[in-house]
Amino acid sequence: MVDPDTFFHDNVTGPRSGKDEDEAKFGIGQKVKLIKEIVNDGTYPHSPIGTLMMPKDSIGYIKSVGEFLQVIRVYEVHFLGVEEAPVEIVGCRENELEAMEDYKDEVEEELEWMRKHREKYYSKD
Known part of the structure; x- marks a missing residue:
């Protein structure tokens, strides 16, 4: 049972009520810093609501990007x-993170290298 005096943290709709931008701000593998603490808003079932899940200024790496609703x-x-x-x-929103390095899309870099290699190879004919 939830304590009636527990403050409910609304990280989902509180700072932003509309749809996020089409392009993601961060990419997989990018180093990021948490700019505000993350507390359990009820989505993590193994800790009480309001439990500190991750302190401010923690450093991490983007593992995946998904959508909610x-x-x-x-x-x-x-x-x-x-x-x-x-x-x-921990699941984080864009407004809770800050980039610690520029994002490098390694797949796109590899594809670009392959394109240039093919152009060089086929232009000799």
Whole structure:
């Protein structure tokens, strides 16, 4: 049972009520920093609502990018070595994260290299 005096944290609709931008702000593998603490809003069943899930200024890496209700982008972030957190992987919104490095799309870089190689190879004919 939930304590009636428990403050419900609404990270989903609180800071933003509309659809997220079409393009994701962060990419898979990118290093990010948490700019505000993450508390359990009820979506994590193994801790009470209001439990600190990840402290502010924690450093992690984007593991995957998904959607909630088809309009809210959620980043699965893997935080390493944070002893005071009950979990290592937390779902975060864009407004809760800050990039610690520029994103490099390694797949796109490889495809570009292959395109240039083919142009060089086929232009000799």
